[in-house]
Amino acid sequence: MPEGDTVFRTAERLRTALVGKTLTRSDFRVPRYATVDLVGEVVDEVASYGKHLFVRTDRVSIHTHLKMEGVWRVFHCGQRWTKPRVTARLVLATDEVEAVGFSLGKVQVLARAEEHTVIDHLGPDLLGPGWDATEALRRLREYPRRSIGLALLDQRNLAGIGNIYRSEICFLRRVHPATPVGDVTDLPALVDESHRVLGQAAHRPPWRPMVYGRTRRPCPRCGTAIASRLLGEDDPADHITQRERGIFFCPRCQPPP
Ligand SMILES: [Zn+2]
Numbered sequence: 001m002p003e004g005d006t007v008f009r010t011a012e013r014l015r016t017a018l019v020g021k022t023l024t025r026s027d028f029r030v031p032r033y034a035t036v037d038l039v040g041e042v043v044d045e046v047a048s049y050g051k052h053l054f055v056r057t058d059r060v061s062i063h064t065h066l067k068m069e070g071v072w073r074v075f076h077c078g079q080r081w082t083k084p085r086v087t088a089r090l091v092l093a094t095d096e097v098e099a100v101g102f103s104l105g106k107v108q109v110l111a112r113a114e115e116h117t118v119i120d121h122l123g124p125d126l127l128g129p130g131w132d133a134t135e136a137l138r139r140l141r142e143y144p145r146r147s148i149g150l151a152l153l154d155q156r157n158l159a160g161i162g163n164i165y166r167s168e169i170c171f172l173r174r175v176h177p178a179t180p181v182g183d184v185t186d187l188p189a190l191v192d193e194s195h196r197v198l199g200q201a202a203h204r205p206p207w208r209p210m211v212y213g214r215t216r217r218p219c220p221r222c223g224t225a226i227a228s229r230l231l232g233e234d235d236p237a238d239h240i241t242q243r244e245r246g247i248f249f250c251p252r253c254q255p256p257p
Contacts, residue, residue: 002066004160005201008127010072011048017074017097018043025093030107049125050159061115067105074099126160126198144182149231149247167212167248177247179257211248219250227251
């Protein structure tokens, strides 16, 4: 699942391709917006917030979310698409390029003034200009009994972390992912680490995981075999869509709480 750094870099690519350009074609391949036509509109801005992407014209904001499989590609006009046409959900074309969103998890056209409704509930964006560590801490501390592994995934606390980086951040801070938030030693340092890890992934890719996806391989710090387990909770108010996903850790560097 794409995380904040992927969305951030996608926004950069779309910005380069579209900003200041007039749309010569828009093709929404989702029933609800099939009749929306943005021809003649100029793209003002492309922005990301956490895992959410916004392409703004002076009139509307096109909100997309990659969810599990989504990806944006930019092609020169006439260039053959590198993914199946049937998976295209949205095409935004200019005189020079076609930006195509494939397998997007969400496509929504909003009035510019309504855009905030998508992100109002989210925590501070780890890759945004307004990153606010104090607010992220405040949100995390609201549920001190919740495991840090789940709290990091909840976009209402910090926006941008997915399954890969939550494992990495816990490893770097030597915190077992099942540790309750209230018992984490130096929570502010963990929040700062989150900001650093995402920033590094976004600005200096490629980035190699130390524990994620490395079950039974040696811990880069102590050589112990990396373990993985599912971390879930039966909280109906939980907004995590894929609760039961593997988290990776070193059983020696990150002792159980
Ligand atoms: Zn270790």
